[in-house]
Amino acid sequence: MPQTVAQINEKIIAKKAKVLTVNELKALVAAEGVKAAAKQVDVITTGTFEPTESAGAMMNLGHTDPPIKIRACWIDGVPAYAGLGAVDLYLGATQELILDAAVDEEAIDRGGGHVIADLIAGKSLSLRANGQANDCFPRTLLETTINKDSINQFYLYNPRGLYQNFIVGVNGGDRQLYTYLGPLQPRLGNAVYSNPGAVSPLWNDPDLRLIGVGTKVFMGGGIGYISWEGTQHFPLQKRLPNRTPIGPASTLALIGDAKQMSPQWVRGCYFRNYGSALMLGVGIPLPVIDEEVVVMAAVQDQDLIAPVIDFSIPRRVRPTFGSVTYAQLKSGRITIDGQKVRTAPLASIYLSNQVAIMLKAWIEAGKFTLTEPVAMIPADRPFVPQDAREL
Known part of the structure; x- marks a missing residue:
């Protein structure tokens, strides 16, 4: 039976809301089906803990x-x-x-x-x-x-704080490369991916039907909000029949009070011969307002794909070795041109799951209610490349 966000919040305040992490929801759907699962859950919690470069802090001294x-x-x-x-x-x-x-x-x-x-x-x-x-x-x-x-003020403002999908980096050349995915060994010595897969927020609401400007989120161990579309937001990316994108697609800008945040969920990181970035834990609750929410959130790692990109060619559009599923990536090995290549994530899959678990605990305790978007994220943004132009 459909319900509103306001009705779900009444249950949260009364500590009667049924909350499942997205992994628990996926298991329930696999065992009992969408209709049965939809009747048993009010909120689905998602999470990610991955590096972001488009991040920073505003301060007033x-x-x-x-x-x-x-x-x-x-x-x-x-x-x-x-x-x-x-x-x-x-x-x-x-x-x-x-x-x-x-x-x-x-x-x-x-x-x-x-x-x-x-x-x-x-x-x-x-x-x-x-x-x-x-x-x-x-x-x-x-x-x-x-x-x-x-x-005085100390808050994170991340112009591209959350990704829907990203790429898998490999190196088909003869020398080691130092990249924003970390070191890529020559002759397809390794493959690195950064998205944690099906637990991550934007896979589970692929068309951003539930998520928009003003959505309250778990951010760095505190409370944050979606402030706008993220930079390089590309919702027009090609998509599979399950509506998930085949490569980099939607992104979100995030804002949150850094004074509330915890070092457990905000960490500096450094990529050798490349530069620094920020590891950030982000979780988004999805209100189960109808069965369609459950259908989308039931997606599994084997249903999600990412392109394998060769970094040895220093061009804006690099050659690819096709696509692989996140289930294949998480198995530790993928096959490229008949060669077995070991894989590793930049994201912490364990901590991504812990974000979803912590957000679930907050909601069950009545400490975190849901918000409805005040504006939806645009679904028609193209990706515009940049070239040198004469005045």
């Missing part, structure tokens, strides 16, 4: 005495963008540490993602800022330490 208009800033040696208000900063997860000339660049394994994670963990970090002197803001230098309690 508060005004100094005398005041400063910050035009350049470094937090623990990592530059933060200061082209905003006088003491507003944006620190990108991929921002690189400024190196001393005597330091071996290959020895550096730290960037903006690590600074963000350290602040969330409660650490105090050095801050140095240069100011532009004027009548309102005469100060030109600030050297201090900051932590999450000594600044």
Whole structure:
């Protein structure tokens, strides 16, 4: 029987809602079918814990005495963008540490993602800022330490914080490559994928029927919201009959209060000879408003595919070795041109499942209610490449 989000929230507040993780829901559908499962569940929880490069933190330091208009800033040696208000900063997860000339660049394994994670963990970090002197803001230098309690606003804003699907990276060349998927060994020595598969949120609502601007989510161990479509949002990607995309497709922008977040779910990471990023736990609850929700969420790893891309060709459109299912990827081996290739995920499949489990516990305890979107995510965005153009 169809129900509304408001009716589901009444059950959550009364601690009577039936909540299943998406893995539990898939098992229930396999055992009893869609109709029986739909009658037994009100909310399905999903989760992912994977790296994201399009992530960062907004901060407001508060005004100094005398005041400063910050035009350049470094937090623990990592530059933060200061082209905003006088003491507003944006620190990108991929921002690189400024190196001393005597330091071996290959020895550096730290960037903006690590600074963000350290602040969330409660650490105090050095801050140095240069100011532009004027009548309102005469100060030109600030050297201090900051932590999450000594600044005003501290929130994550991730322009592309959640992916629906991604690629599998391989290297058909003769030398090792260092990529955003990590090292790819030559002559098809390994294959790396980043999406955790069928537990991940956007596989289970492939057309974003339930998810939109204003949807409340688990973000980094705290509460966040979907703020807009993500950058490189490409809902027009080709799709299978089950509506899941065959390659990179929809993305979402996320926002959440970093002061609520936990270092368990927000971690800096570094890819050798490539750069830094942020590992982030994200979970989305799906309200079971009708049977169609259960049909979509019953999708399994063997029903989902990703393209195998050869990184040895440095072009925007790289050659592929066809597609593989996530079930094949998770088996530890795939076959490419008759060759067995070992696979490894960048995402933590274990922690992705733990996100769904934790979100389930929050909802069952009445601590997390659902929200309806205030606007839907566009379903007609093309993917526009960029080329050099003459004025």
